[in-house]
Amino acid sequence: MMITADLIWDENLDNDCEVSKDIWEDDTFIDKSYLKVVLPSYDGVDTPIVYHFKLNDDLKINSIKIPTNSIGNLGKFGRLNTCSLEAVSGEPPVLKEIIIKIDERLYDKLALLPKANEKKQYFQIKYNLVNKQSVVHEGNIWGHVCEVVETKPFSQGVIDFSVTDIVLIRSKILSVANKHDRTLVNLQAFHNLSRIPLKCLHYPVERSLLLPEPPFDDDDSIYVFFPYDLLSKLKISSGSFVRLSNSKNSVLVRAFLLQSPNHYVVDGIYTTPFVLAQFDELPLVEVEPVYNNELVFPTASEVVISKVGNVLHTQKRYQELILQKLRYYFLTARRILSNGSLIPITIDSSFDEIILDDIDLDVNTIKSDDDCIVWFVVSNSKFENISNYDPKAEFFVDPKHTKLITSAMENKSLSSNTFNSVLKYYGLPGVFHYRPDIFPVVNDIKNVINTHAEANKKVPNLPMILNLSSNVPKVGKASILRSIAIDLSYQFVDIDTLSVVFSSGSSDIATTFLGYLKGKLENLLPFTGNTIILIKHIDHILKKVDQNQDIQQSRQVKALEGDLISFIKSYSRIYPGVVLAFTSASIDNLPEGFRSEIKFDYVVHPPNEKQRRSIIDELLSTSDLFQKYGNRKLRIQCSNEIDISTLSLHSAGLSPYDIQYIISLAVADSLRKCNNYLLWRQNKIKVDMISIQNALEKVRSDYSASIGAPSIPNVTWDDVGGLSSVKDAIMETIDLPLKHPELFGSGLKKRSGILFYGPPGTGKTLLAKAIATNFSLNFFSVKGPELLNMYIGESEANVRRVFQKARDAKPCVIFFDEVDSVAPKRGNQGDSGGVMDRIVSQLLAELDGMSSDGDGVFIIGATNRPDLLDEALLRPGRFDKLIYLGIADTREKQANIMRALTRKFKVSSDINFDELVSDFPFNYTGADFYALCSDAMLKAMTRISKEIDEKVDKYNQDNGTSISIRYWFDHVCSDEDTDVIVKKEDFLNANKELIPSVSQQELEHYKQIRANFEDSK
Known part of the structure; x- marks a missing residue:
């Protein structure tokens, strides 16, 4: 059970807290050693801090004294003075590790201590840490020279010096010593009191943080929170009224102390979205005191509130819900408004008029589910017995005496600079901010829209039509445009064609979609000004169709295409501030007539x-x-x-x-x-x-199966044996462009193609994976049949998609296994359609592109027959690094392969691989060695299983029992009994049964191919 207590901060306490006698004798605290303290929070998250507590008879009733060193972001002044307490049952967990950032001078002194225990003793004695009793928290500051930055595995727990490891991080003195003075350090932001940054609160502030506590019907939408130092400098008392103003706007607010500790960076003053919305741009404000004689406001007899242009205001299903939330806003407090005041209202768009008709809406029950925001603006106000009232002055809206009238929509621009912070305040989904310097497509679209806006001032009625295309779903096309709309202060309306259900018939498609589009926009655009209208998946309803194959569908598309083009031209003339955007899988999927109307097309790739x-x-x-x-x-x-x-x-x-x-x-x-x-x-x-x-x-x-996502394999150089001679050539081709890309920025083309050739089973695929792992490259394996498709042009398109996926996943390795099946010599194929020739031509074109826009993409091919490859593949700039991977032709190479293959085996200690391979033939490939090791392991397992059968039989004979093998495994055997240790005899027996995959005659043939191939190069 939580109780509320007065809070006293003490810089002399080390780790334990002290409680007054009445708390000590409380039934819930008797026989307890630990309690948790919960401080009021400005972000709505309770952060319980556990202390070992003791009695202090001198403390006043119902109070607790806690050490200041237990809170990392505590200012010197303006501290919280109340908290909640609760006894903790049981013992705190023991921390396994404490990471402490300490002053560099102290770090150097502690580094001289020879033993780790001596360092622990220093902290134990210096900071009075009681073994298995003192609770350590993340954020603890000891002596202004040590900060606990992390504790594991919990955020707080007791320290056991025999178990807990202490890790020290060297730090400069200012980063730790000034931790308590954070507000003073950032006071530089307030050197000019006429330009104080105004920011949005992260979360609505609970009443317990308001000093002094205001009346229950006080207008909480005008609260502004000041750090202690700024309040002192302005000579303003907490709870008083002040006026925030800049060159354009002036707003009456109520100032409160921003108490410490809090998670805010104190480089400004923090307020609600209501106050922030009254300023057009990211405001720098001046604070002026307001005297009592200026606080006499009349109560309006009638207030007219207009809707600010928004798509939700145009939909009937939300009208009752919005009005309910607006009514609740005015019923909960006596609001202080003025003409022109903007009022934010949040709603839950999952509710509709059907639900509202069936239930008596309690707004509090759905507040946490709100997912969007609408705005109102005060258009006009009337007063009884007042004739000459200043239209800019403030007035009260009293729900008992003021008549509220909602009117039609009004065109009112909203500041976009604080959009995400306002969403965060209400707990609404945020919008990702695309930085133009990192996402070039965002910068390009912004420039085009801005240029269109400027051109419209000189030449009106210029249509602005964009298309964003991508074959990858959920790549961010809509969120890019939404982010741009926020940055440019444009309204944003999105319409998904997939959600529009059409009936059959050619006329229905055009009529239904255009009717839906006009119904959504006609009541909105006159009141929104600059607007981005996004129509998603336009290629779902407007496809390029071969009229010779499907006449009816071709007519449907033609009808919709013509109507849509007329709609675009009409709306561009009536609403010149409208930007019409479409998304599609590819602009090539759209009819040619419609494509000609699109001014700009942007291909959105997966992020690099x-x-x-x-x-x-x-x-x-x-x-x-x-x-x-x-x-x-x-x-x-x-x-x-x-x-x-x-x-x-x-x-x-x-x-x-x-x-x-x-x-x-x-x-x-x-x-x-x-x-x-x-x-x-x-x-x-x-x-x-x-x-x-x-x-x-x-x-x-x-x-991975659906999107072909490349991955980084887990094959290291240790897994590769006997191929060390090719490592230098690989390092030159791949390592240099990755680590020093600036060398290739002056027109020098990089060499990114490697061709491995040689007998089968010599480690070509394994080496390619090792390259990808060693350089942390994504690995994309392609086999010839994957590229073939029965439809004309699709095989070449598959080649393009492979390379595009590699560019999207760079740094990446594309590995073409058996590349001779993908790119044989052109003109030698018997296929009537020339499919293979076209694939080779497309592959050559893509390889050429790698030297210019393929930074970070490397091509590796593997083949047994380089003489069958098209000659054009082997010129410089394509597969220009040719590496022959032969068999191990020395005993040293054979021994290295065996060591690599058996490095995870348990082998007998008497095995010497240099001696073991002395009887092996020289026509074993890497695959043969792999088979030999696998067979040796299998023989070892068979031998161990026979030994286990014998041990079980002997156990039964010695003990007069009849246990099963399963029982023996569960209750009798030891680890040594089940260890599979491969012995020399296992390898020798496996060698006797192994037949080389490449005969000596075939090996000579491959050597001849190599000689002929290299001589021709």
């Missing part, structure tokens, strides 16, 4: 490595990640071990949607792990690298 790093970094931003868990809200914290660079590399080829799904899986997995330990994790879900990697592997395994 740099873009994936940006996406992952934003998704893992700890300030934005929360998780609902029952009635609680949990903070998601990312482990310091997470390597974003590694994740961005291993997620090659995945779409932003896939990456977001990976993070959600990792969060869910982390929640399952910490479900029973939320108290000791301080209501934090710590996402670690293992959870994300497991989620990444799951997504890859689920979708």
Whole structure:
């Protein structure tokens, strides 16, 4: 049971807290050694802090004294003075590891101590840490020179000096010593009091954080929170009214102290979306005091509120819900408004008028499910017995005396600079911000839209039509346009053609779709100004059709195409600020007439490595990640071990949607792990690298078959034996372009093609995988039959898709196994359609493109017959590095292969591989050695199984029992009994039975091919 107590901060306490006598004698605290303290939070997340507590008879009744060093982001002034307490049953868990960042001078002194135990003794004595009693928390600051940055496996627990490891991180003094003075350090932001940054609160502030506590009907939408130092500098008391103003706007607000601790970066003042919306741009404001004689506001007798242009306002199904939420907004407080005030209202779009007709809506029950926001603006106001009232002045809206009238929509522009922060305040889904320097397509579209807006001022009625195409679903086409609309302060309307159900018949398609489109836009566009209208999957209803094959469908498409073109021209003339955008799999799928109307086409590829790093970094931003868990809200914290660079590399080829799904899986997995330990994790879900990697592997395994996602193999140089001679050539071809791309920036074309040739089974595929693993490259294996398709042109298209997937997944290796089946000599094939010749030509064209736009894509081919390849493949710039992989022709190479293949075996200690291979023939390939080792392991397992049968029989004879082999395994045998140790005799017996896959005559033939092939080059 939680109780509320007065909070006292003490800098002299080390680790334990002290409680007053009445709390000490409370029934729930008797016989308890630990309690948890919950501080009021500005982000809605309770962070319980556990302390070992003791009695202090001198404390006033119902009070607790806690050490300041237990809170990392605590300011010197303006601290919280109340908290909630609850006794903790049981003992805290023991921490396995504590990571401490310490001052560099202290670090150097501790480094001189020869033993780790001496370092532990220093912390134990210096900071009064009681073994198995003192609770250590993440964020602890000891002596202004040590900061606990992470504790494992929990966020808080006791230290056991015999078990807990202490890891020290060297740090400069300012990063730790000024931790308590964070607000003072950032006070530089307030050096100009006429230009103070105004920012949005992260979460609605609970009443317990308001000092002094205001009346229950006070207008909470005008609250602004000031750090202590700024309030002192402005000589403003908490709870007083002030006026925020800049050159364009002025808003009356109520100032409150932003108490410490909090998670805000104190470089501005924080307010609600209501106050923020009254300023046109990201505001820098001046704060002016308001005196009591200025706070006499009249109560309006009538207020007219207009809807701000938004697609939700035009849909009848939401009207009753919006009005209910608007009514609730005015019923809960006496609002202070003025003419022109913008009012945000959030709604749950899953509710509709059918539900509202059936139930008596309680807005509180659906508040947490709101997913979108609409705006209203105060258009006019009237007052009784007041004739000359200033139209810009504030007034009260009293639900008991003020008549509210809602009118039609009004065209009102909204500031986009704080859009995501407003969404975060209400807990609504955010919009990913695409940085133009990382996503070039975003910058290109922005420039085109801005140019169109400028050109329209000189030459009106210019249509603006875009198409974003991608063969990869969920690649972010709609979110790119939504992000651009926010950045440019455009309204955004999206229409999905897949959600429009058509009836059969040629006239129905055109009539239904155009009717749906006009019905959604005609009541909206007159009140929205600049608007981006996105019609998704236009190729779903407007396909390029061969009229000779399907006359009826061709007529349907022609009718819709003509009507849609007329619609575009008409709306461009009536609404010049409209940008019409479409998405499709490819612009080539659209009819030629419609394609001619599209001014700009952008192909959106899956994000490259740099873009994936940006996406992952934003998704893992700890300030934005929360998780609902029952009635609680949990903070998601990312482990310091997470390597974003590694994740961005291993997620090659995945779409932003896939990456977001990976993070959600990792969060869910982390929640399952910490479900029973939320108290000791301080209501934090710590996402670690293992959870994300497991989620990444799951997504890859689920979708690799459908999307062809490349992956990084797990084959190292240690797995490759006897091929060390080719390593230098490979390093020159691949390592140099990866590590020094600047060398190829002046027109020098890189060599990115390698051809392995030689007898079968010599390790060509294995070596290609080892290359991909060694350089952390994604591996994409292609076999000839995968490219063939019965339809004309599709085989060449498959080749293009392979290379495009590789570009999307770069750095990447494309491995063409048996490349002679993919690219044989042209003119020698017997197929009537010339399919193979066209595949070869397409492959040559793609290889040529690798030297210019294929940075990070490497091509490796493998063949047994290089003499069958088309000659054009072997010129410089294509497969220009030819490497012969022969058999092991020395005893040393054979021994190295055996060591590589058996490095995970348990082999007898008397085996010497140099001696073992002395009787092996020189026509064994790598595949033959693999077969030999597998057979030797099988023979060892057979031998061990016979020995186990003998041991069981002997055990039964000695003990007069009749146990089964299963019982013997479960209860009698030891680890040594079941160890499979491969002996020399197993290898020799396997060698006797092995038949080489390449005969001596065939080997001579391959050597002759090599000689002829290299002489011709």
